[in-house]
Amino acid sequence: MSDARVDGERVYTGRTIHVDVDRVRFPDGSVGKLEVVRHPGAAAVAALDGVGEGSAPGGSGEPMVTLVRQYRYAAEGFIWEVPAGKLEPGEAPEACALRELEEEAGLRAGRIERLASVRTTPGFTDEVIHLFVAWELEAGRTSHEASEFMDVHRLPLRRTIEMVDAGEITDAKTICTLTLVHRWMDRNGGFGV
Incomplete structure (x- = not known):
């Protein structure tokens, strides 16, 4: 305080x-x-394929990102989101991001990098969400809670930015994460990370 x-x-x-x-x-x-x-804080992660050596064999060379389409009662339906969740007591944000990536999207990441930390609504909450990008992906196992209803989707990063521009993606943490990932890709030479 x-x-x-x-x-x-x-x-x-x-x-x-x-x-x-x-x-x-x-x-x-x-x-x-x-x-x-x-709020204890949270972590969110954009999982990219096609980034780094050997990560997209036979692929188109276009970066792909994994999103979930999740039911949110407060939003009155399903919305697009990057995998995310609240920090457990004593949990590092990076560990939370990796845990949520596997629980929600069924993916494990070999590499992760912090993008930023954002205050969600500082007018009434102390919640901070730590945003990450992850790559060098491999299959893991999902583990959804009883109150979680979601589908996993792999989309071109370019398409997700179009979805933000068109108002199809309205979740603030997801908009921030995707926008920062797009800039991160530019700074890091795209696939050559």
């Missing part, structure tokens, strides 16, 4: 989130109450 917090109380404790009502000292010295959703 920062020095801005005067005091507060936890008004809700849930499985994934907690809600606090804090009295906060603002930069001008005044004090007010704010509701804050506390």
